[in-house]
Amino acid sequence: MANGFRKLALLGALALAISTAAIAAQKDHYLHIKVDDPAKGESVNVNVPLSMAEKILPTVNRGNLHQGRVTISNEDMDGVDLRTILDAIRTAPDNEFVTVKQHGQDVRVAKLNGNLVVHVREAGEGGHKVDITVPMKVVDALFSTAKKDELDVAAALRALADAGDTLLVSVQDATQHVRIWVDSRSSQE
Amino acid sequence: MLLLGKIALGLAGTAVAGVGLLCSEGMIQVNVIEKRPEGHHIHVMAPALLLPIGMHFAPKEGISEASAEIQLWLPTIRAALAQLRECDDFAFVEVKEPGQQVRVAKSGGSIVVDVNSEEQSVHVSAPIRAMSSAVGELAAAAPATER
Numbered sequence: 001m002a003n004g005f006r007k008l009a010l011l012g013a014l015a016l017a018i019s020t021a022a023i024a025a026q027k028d029h030y031l032h033i034k035v036d037d038p039a040k041g042e043s044v045n046v047n048v049p050l051s052m053a054e055k056i057l058p059t060v061n062r063g064n065l066h067q068g069r070v071t072i073s074n075e076d077m078d079g080v081d082l083r084t085i086l087d088a089i090r091t092a093p094d095n096e097f098v099t100v101k102q103h104g105q106d107v108r109v110a111k112l113n114g115n116l117v118v119h120v121r122e123a124g125e126g127g128h129k130v131d132i133t134v135p136m137k138v139v140d141a142l143f144s145t146a147k148k149d150e151l152d153v154a155a156a157l158r159a160l161a162d163a164g165d166t167l168l169v170s171v172q173d174a175t176q177h178v179r180i181w182v183d184s185r186s187s188q189e
Numbered sequence: 190m191l192l193l194g195k196i197a198l199g200l201a202g203t204a205v206a207g208v209g210l211l212c213s214e215g216m217i218q219v220n221v222i223e224k225r226p227e228g229h230h231i232h233v234m235a236p237a238l239l240l241p242i243g244m245h246f247a248p249k250e251g252i253s254e255a256s257a258e259i260q261l262w263l264p265t266i267r268a269a270l271a272q273l274r275e276c277d278d279f280a281f282v283e284v285k286e287p288g289q290q291v292r293v294a295k296s297g298g299s300i301v302v303d304v305n306s307e308e309q310s311v312h313v314s315a316p317i318r319a320m321s322s323a324v325g326e327l328a329a330a331a332p333a334t335e336r
Contacts, residue, residue: 028276045283052272059264186279 029161029184036177045188050161057154068154069145083143089116090136111136126174135163211236215299215316223309237319244326256331263328270321274298 031053033046058068089097089111098109104127108119116139120130141159145152160166160182169180214237221231244252259266273295280294289306300320304311 030279040286042286043284045280047279047281049272049276049279052269052276055272056265056268059268062261186277188283 028186029164029182030186031160032179032181032183032188034177034179034188037175038177039175047186047188049186050157050182054154054157054161057157065153068152070151070153071147072149072151083148086139086143090140129170129172131167131170133166133168135159135166137163211238214238214241214319214322216314217316217319218312218314220312221309224307228309237316240315240319241322241326244323244330247330249330252327252330253332256327256329259324259327260331263324266324267321270317270324273300274317274321 029050031048031050033044035042035044037043054068057065061067064071092111094111094113096108096110098107100107104123106119106121106123108117110117114136116132116134116136118130118132120128122128138156138159141155142151142153144155163182165181165183167179167181169178171178217233217235217237217240219231219233221229223229276295278294278296280292282291282293284291289304291305292301292303294301294303295317296314298318299314299316302311302313
């Protein structure tokens with residue numbers, strides 16, 4: 001009898017764990033943008049559910065944006081073959097790929113823990129500090145179209161939703177701080 | 190006497206059903222409070238169903254230009270409204286600056302805009318369903334070639 005109860009309790013706990021995991025998996029992810037200017041006492045917060053952006057984006061057909069894809073002209077890329085570069089990065093181990101140090105600015109591009117990471121540091125007081133982290137899965141999705149001159153933004157949004165909580169962009173200058181991140185919370189509090 | 194009672198009951202039932210129908214799409218609320226001595230306080234609450242009905246009976250020539258302009262963005266607006274209906278409550282935009290706050294949010298099936306400044310506070314709330322119907326009516330008012 002006690003054994004039966006134990007099995008029942010175990011099954012119940014298992015069912016609860018599975019249903020909790022299922023609910024958590026279904027939870028919508030939000031893209032948050034926060035701009036703070038403490039000196040002026042100003043702040044702007046924007047929150048967008050990724051599922052909403054994913055559904056809306058393919059309906060916008062204006063300019064370079066069509067069916068959730070952005071067309072990039074050769075002039076925009078200035079002769080740089082991004083796909084080839086990214087293929088090389090994808091297959092390479094975690095490492096620092098590019099470090100550019102020039103007058104007043106350090107740029108570091110690396111692949112770390114499955115993320116493409118870009119750090120830019122400007123020298124001097126109030127110089128920009130830029131940190132960009134993009135999961136490689138998102139980069140892959142962005143370049144998943146058959147056409148060479150297209151970026152699949154809709155696919156990237158889907159990949160972003162799957163990637164979980166991520167701080168994508170952080171830009172800090174003398175007065176302002178801009179942050180862009182993804183998490184499962186609908187507010188920024 | 191019994192007949193009068195039945196008629197009264199019928200009328201009351203019709204009135205209740207009418208009010209229920211009128212409020213079926215929720216209510217549009219506008220609340221403006223001027224923050225000064227003897228400032229105005231305007232509070233308007235109207236059934237949201239009146240919005241698409243009003244659009245339907247509005248003179249077509251009056252809204253045809255707006256209707257033609259909206260055609261291009263119609264799929265986007267429809268997709269956005271459909272998604273808004275499905276998603277949880279959240280704030281799209283919050284802007285804070287000294288002396289003024291603006292908040293645009295989805296709350297309980299409505300889009301809510303709150304502006305709070307030193308001079309006045311404004312609160313506008315409109316049900317998403319009514320907005321979808323109004324957009325549909327606006328789209329239908331376009332000349333046949335535009336659609």
